[in-house]
Amino acid sequence: MTDLNTHSAERQLLRQLFDAAVHAVDPLVCVPPALPERPRQGRVIVLGAGKAAARMALAVERAWGLDGESARAGDGLAPVQGLVVTRYGHGEPTQCIKVLEAGHPLSDAASADATLQMVALAQSARPQDLVLCLISGGGSALMSLPAEGISAVDKRRVIAQLLQCGAPIADINHVRCQLSAVKGGKLAQACRDAKLVTLVISDVPGDDPAIVASGPTLPDTSTPAMALEILQRYRVALPESVRYLLEHQCVPAEPLAQGPRKVVVIATAQHSMEAAAQLARQHGLQPLVLGGSLEGESRDVAAVHAGIARQIRAFGQPLVAPCVILSGGETTVTVRGTGRGGRNAEFLLALAHAAADVPRLYALACDTDGIDGMEDNAGALLDPGSLARAKALGLSARDFLDRNDAYSYFSALGDLVVTGPTRTNVNDFRAILLR
Incomplete structure (x- = not known):
């Protein structure tokens, strides 16, 4: 031997x-150079999802000096609050930004609970606020809320079949966008007129930020017909609610809100x-x-x-x-x-x-x-x-x-x-x- x-x-x-x-793509290395200047007016609302989300939040706090006494003392700048969701066991000890953990690669009840809290925070944003969105791979399962008319169980069953049959991530995320109440730009819609900056650590071939975590703050490039074709191609058994949604969802996606928008891919393969x-x-x-x-x-x-x-x-x-x-x-x-x-x-x-x-x-x-x-x-x-x-x-x-x-x-x-x-x-x- x-x-x-x-x-x-x-x-x-x-x-x-x-x-x-x-190390080259550690959030503690790649987040600080990409951060916008912390404003003096309004609030900073940090939202995020993915396997790197908690460490990205920690990087934000350290770069802005929020990981010590200044996290509790006023420093003349906009207060920072927020919530990110990551996979079980991937959390970090943050001060201002709440970290929740949920299921991956299949979503669970904790995913839905975290997403509901995130949407509520986004909806509270005002025009003078900055919403900082921290997105990384894994966010599709972690930021999960089914579209109206389908259940979380049915949505999870469809995605589980796609994961088993070897479908590429772009196809899986196109389907996720159509079955979700938050993906494909819908989180950005909830932010309305607030300034929105999205930092992305990409885990997808080609590094299209609209594919990473199914693009919660970017316009949806998929359609119900596209999702249906993907599901048929991989012979996925569709619950009746999912089939009905995709066959009858003819209304075009609502355009993104008109507040300032910036998306930066900060780390790639x-x-x-x-x-x-x-x-x-x-x-x-x-x-x-x-x-x-x-x-x-x-x-x-x-x-x-x-x-x-x-x-x-x-x-x-x-x-x-x-x-x-x-x-x-x-x-x-x-x-x-x-x-x-x-x-x-x-x-x-x-x-x-x-x-x-x-x-x-x-x-x-x-x-x-x-x-x-x-x-x-x-x-x-x-x-x-x-x-x-x-x-x-x-x-x-x-x-x-x-x-x-x-x-x-x-x-x-x-x-x-x-x-x-x-x-x-x-x-x-x-x-x-x-x-």
């Missing part, structure tokens, strides 16, 4: 690349990959950045990465080893088995199988939020001895792939990457190191 210490330097370097990628590429160069590795918008089935994306690695090793194209291949985006998994595992672990297991003939290959695939799917790991690590160690334990990569059980495979090898919640989210991060 291969000793893990044989590959410890490469494994540590992969983890350092991931840590650098996450590209930022994380650039940070990792810079660190790779410092370690004498040429980085090949494939982009932050890769989509597709995890095992198909893995096959493409394996092909690139094979070309580098065999022909020195498009670059020469030692090098590192970096990519981001959001892959999907069409669940057919009953095993455990998120899309990053599945990518890595498929890579182990597809690149078994590529020598001196090391790889890491992790979700930058620290949670791969619904498991407790961020992702996993792969080294040249992984398949041999697995074989010695009687484990077949092909069998585990067939069961969608990548978590169990890498757990048995001791190769899971467990970080806990990072409180940011720019989606997948993949690094393949060729020595």
Whole structure:
């Protein structure tokens, strides 16, 4: 059996690349430079949703000096209040901005309660107020309120089917907008004439802020007909209330309120990959950045990465080893088995199988939020001895792939990457190191 210490330097370097990628998009790093000046008149109402929302709120308080005594003492500037909702276990100790936790990837009663409170705060905004909206990936489930005429149970049932069938996030969020009372710009409508600034940490390929968290403060680009076509394409069983809503909702969306509006995307997968590429160069590795918008089935994306690695090793194209291949985006998994595992672990297991003939290959695939799917790991690590160690334990990569059980495979090898919640989210991060 291969000793893990044989590959410890490469494994540590992969983890350092991931840590650098996450640090670059930490809200404490990327929120302060994007903040508007805190006004002297009116109020500042902070609203937010997503896996990074609590840390974004903490970043606001620290940047504005609201995390100490000044949080309780008047400083001549507009008072700050608000509410953000994040995933269970992703909270932060804030002073002025209330943090609630709710369900993800499927919404729950806490999601609806937090959203109702948020809408009430938005509706209280006056023209002299500033509404600061903090949006990140995961906000679609966390900021959840069904459209009139459908129940939360029916809405949740539809979204759960889409999540299981491998639909891309843009399609899922188009449907969410049509089934929601708050997404697709409806939160902005509630703010009426108040000034509205939205800061976005993007977890979607292409970084369209209207897709992140289903765009609660941006105009809706979807239509009921579009949502219905998506649901039919993926053969989703529709509750009658949902079908009726989509077939009869002919009234065009109400235009956004006319108060000043500003949207800034402050962190993306590209930022994380650039940070990792810079660190790779410092370690004498040429980085090949494939982009932050890769989509597709995890095992198909893995096959493409394996092909690139094979070309580098065999022909020195498009670059020469030692090098590192970096990519981001959001892959999907069409669940057919009953095993455990998120899309990053599945990518890595498929890579182990597809690149078994590529020598001196090391790889890491992790979700930058620290949670791969619904498991407790961020992702996993792969080294040249992984398949041999697995074989010695009687484990077949092909069998585990067939069961969608990548978590169990890498757990048995001791190769899971467990970080806990990072409180940011720019989606997948993949690094393949060729020595």
